[in-house]
């Protein structure tokens with residue numbers, strides 16, 4: 001009798017999802033799927049709205065990375081205005097993106113992932129959260145919280161509030177940088193830099209401790225996609241797209257992100273609202289690719305800040321003969337390298353007199369009927385594509401979000417973990433948690449709800465071939 | 476004009492009988508919520524938020540278009556009035572598409588302020604989610620019908636102050652809407668002088684400036700007072716004759 005095991009909802013990721021694991025008669029895993037049942041319809045209801053409103057509207061897609069949507073949206077607006085934004089505005093937007101990385105990566109590592117990594121997958125589930133971490137290592141938890149706060153505070157200083165700031169607009173930004181806050185932020189840098197370095201030490205220890213388990217956590221070859229700067233460096237705001245294969249070969253480079261639709265396509269499956277993007281030349285599902293920290297650190301030739309570059313070289317050693325780090329477990333590592341980079345880069349920007357300028361907004365009207373905006377969100381490259389009429393009313397909207405692009409890889413990962421750890425219908429809490437954890441490596445943001453603290457009820461259902469629930473476990 | 480004595484909320488006042496109850500209340504520091512009324516424009520009694528109870532009258536009356544008579548006893552804050560005022564805001568909210576969080580005038584909106592004032596916590600009526608359109612054809616301004624509460628301030632300011640009479644009201648009941656000229660796009664309106672007065676007086680995000688982004692636009696309505704005073708007192712003409 002075929003059985004389906006359902007884990008629903010996945011805790012400690014942003015949004016609502018359900019996992020089903022399909023077993024055959026012998027209890028061997030046949031397939032695993034991440035179902036995203038939520039349909040937010042943003043693309044549809046933006047139609048008929050105004051270009052100027054889009055950054056504010058689309059930043060509502062997510063409560064964790066609103067700034068990323070804000071920036072892609074504002075950039076799509078710049079394209080439609082056909083303007084080059086003032087230097088100060090670009091640098092301030094860069095600052096915002098980096099701050100977004102810091103706060104989101106800190107959330108992902110300290111709040112969402114470190115409970116599993118530091119307290120153990122099989123530890124008491126009621127303590128496996130940030131509160132449990134505080135109990136175990138107060139100083140570390142405090143530092144993690146402060147690191148996130150550092151990012152949030154920059155966002156707040158720039159945008160006037162922590163989340164959903166409508167500060168970036170087509171043509172630039174709305175408010176200049178508040179000079180009086182510069183020293184306060186600069187004084188904070190040594191502490192957050194140290195925290196980022198500490199976190200890196202921790203993750204390396206985890207790598208040693210979990211040496212045996214890591215190979216079953218999403219270890220497979222796939223393409224990696226992300227932005228790189230004109231000379232191949234790690235990029236977050238601008239640049240061109242690079243596609244690297246699972247052997248570390250660059251198979252496409254200098255692709256114009258404004259033409260993303262020429263290289264990527266989206267497939268839909270009837271069991272998930274999340275689309276399945278793939279790299280066109282290889283087709284579906286072979287064109288599966290990964291985006292986000294692992295992809296970015298993999299594809300770039302160098303990182304422009306010294307400490308992060310040193311770590312990148314360490315990271316590259318893991319790849320060994322593969323040429324590229326294919327194991328998704330190292331998303332955590334890559335995320336922390338990026339955190340360090342972001343902190344270093346923020347320091348450089350804060351010391352740049354150009355951020356203090358007050359020419360921050362280019363004014364223009366509709367000069368093109370189509371525009372694509374792109375930047376690297378914490379979870380991966382994010383595209384906003386708008387079509388407007390001559391008055392600036394949206395005719396059509398397409399959003400290609402980071403989590404969507406990791407969709408295939410996430411499914412692949414769950415399947416791999418499930419196959420390694422599940423035998424028959426007798427599954428322990430720890431195994432289920434490993435599966436969830438496999439998804440959390442990608443730090444998916446499936447919608448905008450945050451479940452940072454505490455555990456949502458987890459329901460595991462065994463469903464037979466006829467769709468009957470034969471067994472149910474709740475935790 | 477005669478002087479009358481009247482009682483508002485238990486306090487006796489004497490007032491001129493050509494001033495509305497709303498004006499008299501205002502002069503004496505009594506706050507009655509309003510929406511369609513705007514100092515400097517004629518009153519039409521469209522929104523009914525300013526309803527008051529008058530002893531001996533079996534109907535609730537809008538303070539902005541009701542004038543005092545000798546011995547009138549008026550109540551402005553009864554439970555019944557509070558209930559109706561809240562209901563009016565609920566109805567306005569439910570029959571438009573007011574997504575405050577992503578509105579250009581978020582935090583600077585009279586409808587929002589009123590919702591706070593009447594203690595609106597939730598809307599008990601089902602939202603209609605009407606399909607309304609956005610007219611962005613004017614080079615400087617935008618009319619977003621989703622947020623129009625049909626107060627007709629725009630109609631009045633354009634007619635009474637600017638003298639262009641670009642706006643009008645078409646249809647009836649739930650289909651009622653503001654139109655420009657002969658129901659054509661605002662951008663093609665031959666009468667509009669692009670003065671922007673209607674945009675400034677509009678209490679909500681229905682009339683906005685092009686290029687403004689979420690929560691960015693603040694409307695300064697003081698201008699109306701100056702224009703109207705200037706026009707009535709014609710001080711510039713007096714000054715000119717002084718100089719002569």
Ligand code: SF4
Nearest residue numbers: 633667668670671673
């Ligand atoms: S801009 Fe001036 S003239 Fe044009 S519709 Fe508005 S008030 Fe009337």
Ligand code: SF4
Nearest residue numbers: 623624626627629677
């Ligand atoms: S557009 Fe504004 S001013 Fe005109 S009727 Fe509607 S809400 Fe009132």
Ligand code: FES
Nearest residue numbers: 511520522523539
């Ligand atoms: S203010 Fe009196 S009816 Fe609107």
